[in-house]
Amino acid sequence: MPRFAANLSMMFTEWAFLDRFKAASDAGFEAVEFLFPYDYACEQVGLALAGGELQQALFNLPPGDFANGERGIAALAGREDEFKAGVETALRYAHETGVKRLHMMAGLADPEDEKAQATYRASLAYAADALAPHGIDLLLEPINGRDMPGYFLNDFDRAADYVREAGRDNVRLQFDMYHCELIHGDVAGKLRALYPLVGHVQIASANGRHEPDSAGPDYPSLFALLDELGYDGFVGCEYRPKAGTLEGLGWFSEYRKPEGKSDPLDLA
Template sequence: MPRFAANLSMMFTEWDFLDRFKAAAEAGFEAVEFLFPYEHHPEQIGLALTGGELTQALFNLPPGDFAKGERGIAALAGREDEFKASVDKALAYVHETGVKRLHMMAGLADPNDPAAQKTYRASLAYAADRLGEQGIDLLLEPINGKDMPGYFLNDFDQAAAYVRESGRPNVRLQFDMYHCELIHGDVSARLEVLYPLVGHVQIARAAGRHEPDASGPDYPKLFAELDALGYDGFVGCEYRPERGTLEGLGWFAPWRKPL
């Protein structure tokens, strides 16, 4: 049976960030994820998790200047020292959150540019080795060009190639079904092929990035397929509620944690 993590960057935004943890727990979630924790002290995040008896499923390495449009720096030549410092910054949150997987955003760069490819490979190797010392998986996520034009990692086969090429057991694929549907379609077939590489799963309806349903991708079917594949990790709910967070949780009722 799938276990779900509420994405607190998109869900429960009716609450202040640190109050979203309690709201998610009260709604029946046993885990949370979010994009970035860096506006808050690590101990604040840790206390919010403890208070809600929640597991931290995932968060991202620092993305550069997100407010100015940067979407990661791992593939950006000339930003290598900044990238290494960003790994140190993320590690400061690992102890307080107990997180076991971090996502590395690639940045806006031409995926066919040799300099960007070389920089990305070096960043991947550095981050994977540093995180591996702490028992942390490094996740690579393809992101569709509609939501993030110009993103370096925009194809699932490309991402899988980087995972395999790394030769590191803690480098895994972040399989966001929403992005897969928009990039390739046929999420089910691609999940089956790439499943041995998958370290984390995320969901959202393709139309509007709202609550998951059967309209595409077919989530009831995909949840059953995850069970059949033996997936025992968390499924991140990285969607924007169509009306309100609580109002849109009807889909979640069969899997809600008893209070």
């Protein structure tokens, strides 16, 4: 049975960020992930995580100026020093949280541009080698062009090629089923084909990026497929609740950790 990590950048936003950890734990989650922790001291994040008795499943390397539209800098020539400094920053937060997976955002660049490709490969090699001594995997995630127009890494097969070319055991594919559905369709087929490369899985409905429900993909079947394939990592719930986090957790009732409350609405 899959284990789930609440994405605190999208879920539990009814709480202040550092309070979301306990709210997620009380709702029955064993782990959390989020986009970025860098607005808070790493010690604060570590204490919030420990206070909720949670595991940290994932977060992203610093993305550049996210508030002003940047979506990573790994493929951006001329930003190499900033990228390397970001890896060191992420490692400080990794030390405090115990996270073993960090996602590297590529940035907005033409995927056919040879200079961007070379920059991306160099960033990948640098980050993977910096993370390896700490037992941390570097994850590459394809992102669909509807949600993030112009994103460099926008195809699962191309991302898989970068993983293979890296030749490093700690470079893995971040398989977001939502992005796969919008880019390729046939999520089950793509997951089977690429599973040996997968290091982390995420979910959301294809219609609106909400709870994993009947809007598709067929999540009950996909969760069963993860079990069949032997996936033992966390599944990140990177979705935007339709009408409140707790109100939308009906799908999660059978997966909640035993010590969670019997009814997530009790937390409201």
